Amino acid sequence: MRIKADDIVTVISGDGKGQQGKVIRVIPRKGKVVVQNQAYVLKHVRKTQKNPQGGRLQMESPIDISNVRLVCPACSEGTTVVMRKGDDGKRVRVCKKCQEEI
Ligand SMILES: [Zn+2]
Missing domain, CATH: 2.30.30.30 (SH3 type barrels.)
Incomplete structure (x- = not known):
């Protein structure tokens, strides 16, 4: 989810x-x-x-x-969320448009 x-x-x-x-x-x-x-x-x-x-x-x-x-709280646009591995190995949600972590 x-x-x-x-x-x-x-x-x-x-x-x-x-x-x-x-x-x-x-x-x-x-x-x-x-x-x-x-x-x-x-x-x-x-x-x-x-x-x-x-x-x-x-x-x-x-x-x-x-x-x-x-x-997305960073670019205020409706976006698709992508899951990415963060620096600490945890999965984080990232905005597909601005690449900011959500
Ligand atoms: Zn964004």
Whole structure:
């Protein structure tokens, strides 16, 4: 998974196309990310004791990871992340455009 929580991503397809947001949660098992203020769904909630009003609840819905692109903090562009071995032998994420470590 090349995208992590707190990354800024830009949406490249779907309803929120062109918008940016922060990744709140990554769901590796499903290959999806939840992006702040993106892909809202209205969930209808039944009246319960806990929620006597019932009604509709706004929630962020997961977006397929192939529909978002990481925004590089160095060059502020939507970019492809490449994995590279750093000096200490650890794998680091690098911006394909400006070669900066992300
Ligand atoms: Zn960059």
